[in-house]
Amino acid sequence: VEDMFEGILAFVVIGAIISGIVGLFLGSSVNRGGAGFFLGFFLGPIGWIIVFLLPRETGNSPQAQAPKERPSSQTKAAKERPPRDLASDEYKVMLGKKYEITRNELFEKFECDGKLFESLDDALKYADELEAKVEQAEIQAEKDVSVMSYEQIQADLLEKNIKVSVPLWAAGYKIIDQDGKEHQLENSPQLQEYYKKVMNK
Structure with a gap:
């Protein structure tokens, strides 16, 4: 029984990590990589959906060029x-x-x-x-x-x-x-x- 429990626990942890990585990639598309990882890790596929509902962040990526938020x-x-x-x-x-x-x-x-x-x-x-x-x-x-x-x-x-x-x-x-x-x-x-x-x- 103990071995079965450890196997189930390992499966759950590995699944959560994989889900978190998927959430990280999905979150990166809306500049929310960190939030995507944690939502995917803890909530699984439901977290992925939540990531897409988060407001998109603009101007935070290294590629963002046009300064719009604050005048120099x-x-x-x-x-x-x-x-x-x-x-x-x-x-x-x-x-x-x-x-x-x-x-x-x-x-x-x-x-x-x-x-x-x-x-x-x-x-x-x-x-x-x-x-x-x-x-x-x-x-x-x-x-x-x-x-x-x-x-x-x-x-x-x-x-x-x-x-x-x-x-x-x-x-x-x-x-x-x-x-x-x-x-x-x-x-x-x-x-x-x-x-x-x-x-x-």
Whole structure:
């Protein structure tokens, strides 16, 4: 009887493991691999059905590229500053503060970025040109990072002794920084933000 019980128990355990593996593969199709394994392990075929009823998670796989959940710091900065319009007083004030446009009493001219201009309008136009270049650089930087693959980001961070991995039973990314501290990032946009911060992009 004891041998029969052990045989039945072994059969049940093996069946549960196989069911869990099937649940893992089914769950992977909806980015719920960990949940799929446990549901399959404990509930069998019923767990497989439950896996398909779970809401699909997006943006957590290494292949997810388009940052939709959270705007980047550069995007936020672009939204906070006024639109480029030299007819706007708000924009002109922003240019004056950012590029330190001042009146040089010695030469009786306006100074901006180490250059002298005959009038305030000329100085503002020059500052506007600088701002246009900054905006263009930010847009290009956003594009460069957003199209980078997980493998590229992982390799670049590894050069700085930062390890990136994808946990088997959880969504998102695990980061171990140079000090050995562990960070959990929920999705691809957060990984891209972390990458830009570390790489100063």
